[in-house]
Amino acid sequence: MTQHLFIPRQRPLRFLLALGAFVALSALIPVSPGSEATEVSAQDGRVILVGFDGADSRTTKRMIDEGRLPNLTKLAQTGTFAPLISTNPAESAAGWAALNTGTNPVKNGVPSFIKRNTGGTQMPAFGHIYQEDVVIEVPSSAVVSGLVSVVETLPLEPSMAMGFLVTLVSLVGFLVVLRGLLKVKSTLAVVLSLLLSVAGGYAGLTWMAGQETGGSASASGSDTYEVPQVFKNAVTQPGFWDIAARGGKRAIVLDAALAFDQETVPGARVLAGLGLPDVRGAGNGNWFIYTTEDTEVHRAPKGWVDSKGSGTGTTFRVDERGGKIVTAVYGPVNFTKKAPLEAQIAEINESLKSPDLGWKTGGELRDKRKALEAELKGLKSSPHEHRVSLPMALERKGERLAITINGDTQTAGEGEWTEWFRLPFELAPGLVAGGLTRVRVMELGEVITVYLHTFDIDPENPPIWQQVSQPAEFAGELAGWAGGPYETLGWSCMTNQLKDKKLPVDVFLEDVEFTMKWRRRLTHSVLDRDDWEVLFSVFSTTDRVQHMMYKYHDPSHPFHDPEESARVVDFFGKPTALKDIVPAIYEQMDVTVGEILAKLTPADTLMLCADHGFTSYRRGLEVNNWLESEGYLTLKPGNTKTSNSMALLAADWSKTKAYSLGLGMIYVNMTGREKGGIVPKDEAKALLAEIGDKLVALRDAGSEEAPFDEPQQVVLDYAIMDDLYQGPQEWGRADYPCADMQVGFAEYYRASWGTVSGKLKLVKNEAGAVVPGPMYRDNSNNWSGDHASNSPHLVTGIFFSSKPIQVPEDGVSVMHIAPTVLESLGVAIPENFDLPALARK
Incomplete structure (x- = not known):
């Protein structure tokens, strides 16, 4: 018996709109399983791996013995605590790469942060990342720009919203054409419109997903750009989370080192950490000081960079007039200028070939070409002249300062931080590199000085050529789970600012506290969900504190100042002497572990790890x-x-x-x-x-x-x-x-x-x-604690397991972690892993 589609004769427009909305929503069905938060019941045997960068086994044991780490003491008593031996060298790039992949540095391609140039010259090069030019295509159609604008207003993820919108628009369009113009019968017109609009919606969803992941758009109606020196990941082996996902276990990863620029594996949602640059393409992040101080003379857009320091900070002299300062913030270099300049130069070169060209016109063209060539060269040699900018104004409001960036105004008093400012740097129509920054008012007296933190990539609006997560939309989803945007720069915390002696240690510690609290918040947002079987979350603050605070903690450090080291600051709500900040960050690690333990079931396995340990760096x-x-x-x-x-x-x-x-x-x-x-x-x-x-x-x-x-x-x-x-x-x-x-x-x-x-x-x-x-x-540097180039058998990290583990005679290695996680999940261990899983007692 033939089934007929029944269409009510009354209120046909209302019916069609309702049906269209239903069909449009159906276009949202084919999404990646790795990005879909499905409602499933929690399963037994979940694995939670928490990394604490630089957590030293000797310091941890000493503090356990002193009774200062109650949660870690409990883990050691009921499970296992052992030193964790890093790679050689014992440092983050090599250590995390080996831990993540279960393979040694020769196999995974990351020997260190620094290696010898592979070209045969005796020069250093990056060992954990590399940079290359990337070609992207961006739709230039005004219609597409309008669609994207509408998509941004919908309460859906961008790719899903695009699918919905295109489906709805397509449905109406096909109905008009089929029924109104071609006079197709109503039933057939509706059926055909439904089929065609769903196909269009899926295409829109796929296109948007391609934009989010840096995929190419259609060559028709698009602009092609070459993005220079995009950060790429040197790791050549998959992370254990991807292996777990391929084995049917859903994984969520937060701030994992060298986890960007990787294949998206369905079932694995990965937020990258160490290795990600800022939105300007700076590996360690650029930061900025704006001041009316008379001794500063270098003005925007170039400012002054201390060549004797890290080279990451820029100081701008600004002027206050009538209680107000008008200036700008400067984002990425606008690489979209390159192609038009090259085209104009090529056009002039063709014109100069003409035999009928007069000497006056020829001279004018050569002068114009020279100017264009200078501008083209300046994209590299004078990048400050070609950065995308956003307006910033600073205005006194009594004892507070009103800070306005791109129309968003927040106020702060001296010594206070603002919340996040979003920085939508538009390089071309439809091509936006979203950044984030916070502002701290350093001085608000006769002199006004403000500090602008690094321009982190906005997780909800990243540049399509430098994504921060796999799949691309996961970073934005995570912001929704956690209730707001968050830091994404791979090197978190203000170590360079303190190394360069541009900011006081108190401000560094404020930033450490901000970072750790947000990392906890992200971790809890995942722990409160039930759509994963393995979670890996990394905290970097243990490492950053020890790098910068050992000169206060170690009384034999050549630049230890007893009086300054005894100075008390507020740290996580407690008055703490600077000499006690190192043990205090271990106490905060213990607090974090306690919070996580409170959310686990008896069937869950919790493991803690570190990429290396620490010692004081004196000589x-x-x-x-x-x-x-x-x-x-x-x-x-x-x-x-x-x-x-x-x-x-x-x-x-x-x-x-x-x-x-x-x-x-x-x-x-x-x-x-x-x-x-x-x-x-x-x-x-x-x-x-x-x-x-x-x-x-x-x-x-x-x-x-x-x-x-x-x-x-x-x-x-x-x-x-x-x-x-x-x-x-x-x-x-x-x-x-x-x-x-x-x-x-x-x-x-x-x-x-x-x-x-x-x-x-x-x-x-x-x-x-x-x-x-x-x-x-x-060592006279504020960077007074270290581990890199120390013997791996000296600076061992921590390994804890809530389930008792048999410790091998030659100790636990970072390369034991990946196979142990996979075996705990029941996933087959790849043959190329260097070490087997740790056996349970």
């Missing part, structure tokens, strides 16, 4: 100076400049056997690999062992002004990397990711700041000749 070894003193590195004769301190420039490579760059890494000047290499590969390991043995025997007697009572051991151990890690790249080739040897420094020592960038210390002697300087340097 640095100029490794290249030591190599020179031992005859392994030879300087060029006749050097007259101490500024030529890069080993690449200072060394005579025809006589140099080894050099150092990065975090305690030593490389052989190998034949066939380095330019000018002189050491055959078959002799390299013997040379490395010789160097390593001498380093372990090295002792530091201290300086003439402050000699040690007993000479101190500088290096605890060393590792020849080819003997430690194996993978697809062959050792001895330029593309081998690791160093040839990793130095494991002893307690309180580290590779010097200069060594990291491949330098050696040069000075002028009494005769005016340039000679190698001292091998040791006291």
Whole structure:
């Protein structure tokens, strides 16, 4: 019997609108299962892995013994607590990459934050990320821009809203054409319109999703742009969460290191952490100070960047007139200018080929071309002149300051922070890079000074070329769960601001508290849901506090000030002396663990991990100076400049056997690999062992002004990397990711700041000749705690499990974590993992 579609004869318009809305909503059905918060009952055996960056096992044990960490004490008593051995080197990039993927640095491609340039030159390069130009297409149609504007007003996720809107518009359009113009029978017109509009809605949904993930739009009616130097992830292996999702276990990941720029796997929702840049494309985040102080003279848009510091902060001199300051904030460089400039130059070049061109016109065209070429060059050489800006005004309101950015006004008193300001930097119609910032009023007296925090990528409006989550819409969903936007910059907390001595330690600690509270809030927003089987959440504040506060905590640090260290500040609502901030952040870690434990069931498994531990950083070894003193590195004769301190420039490579760059890494000047290499590969390991043995025997007697009572051991151990890690790249080739040897420094020592960038210390002697300087340097930097280049067996992180675990004889490694999580979920462990799962007791 044939079924007929019944259409009421009364109120046909109302019926069609209702039916259209129903069909439009049906276009929302084909969404990614990884982004869909399905209503399912909680299942037994969930796994919660919480990472605390830099949580040191020795500090944790000492505080447990002192009775200061009750929740961690409970975990240790009912489950397992053990030191967690990091990678070599023991630092975040390599440590988290190995922990996330279950593979060693040669397999996963991340040996450290710094590695040798793979081009064969003796220069440093990033080891955890790389940058490349990316081509994007953006629809230029006014109709599409209008649709997007409407989509933004709907209470739905962008891709879903686009599907709904296109379906509804398509339904009405097809009905008009089929019924009104072509006179198709009503029943058939409705059926055909339904089918065609659903197809159109799905296409709209797919298109919007493509925009959110940086996918290409249709070539028709679109503008193509080349985005320069987009941050890309160097990790070559999948995270355990993707493996779990492919095995049928839904995963949510919060702030995982090196988790951006990865394939979207259905069932895995991932918010990236370490490695993400700000909206301006700065890896560690750019920050800004605006001041009326007379001693500051550099004005917008260029301002002043302290070249002796981290190079991340810019100071702008501004002027107050009638109680008001009018200025601007500056976002990403507008790369959309490049193509029109190139087109104009090409057009002029064609015109200049004309045989009928007069000399006057030709001269004018050449002048115009020269100006255009200068502007094109300036996109790189003078980026401040080409940044997208938004207006900012500062106005006195009694004892408060009204801060207006892009029409949004908030007020704050001296020493107070605003809430988030959204920064929609529009590079072209329909092409917006959304940022976020907070403002702190530093001075509001005769001088007005405000600090603008880093311009984090807005999780609800990220640039399509630099997404912060997989799938792209998850970052926005998470903001909805947590009740607002949140930090996304991979390097959280104001370490560079404190390193550069531009802001006081009190402000740094305010930011630490803000970050940790928001990380808790994000974590709880997930714990309160029931649509996942594995959660991985990472807290970075333990690391940042120890990097910056050890000079207060360690009374033997060369720049410890007892009076300042005893100063009391408010930290998480408690009066705390600066010398006690390090243990205080461990107490906050314990509070976080207690809050999480309160939301778990007996069937759940909680594990805690860290990428490395910590120690005080008192003294640095100029490794290249030591190599020179031992005859392994030879300087060029006749050097007259101490500024030529890069080993690449200072060394005579025809006589140099080894050099150092990065975090305690030593490389052989190998034949066939380095330019000018002189050491055959078959002799390299013997040379490395010789160097390593001498380093372990090295002792530091201290300086003439402050000699040690007993000479101190500088290096605890060393590792020849080819003997430690194996993978697809062959050792001895330029593309081998690791160093040839990793130095494991002893307690309180580290590779010097200069060594990291491949330098050696040069000075002028009494005769005016340039000679190698001292091998040791006291660490005078506010960055006073560290772990990078210390022996991994010294700076061990934490491992806790709520379920008792059998600790292997050689200890728990970061590469045990991924297989242990997968086995707890019942998911098969990949064959390329380095280590098996930890066995339960």
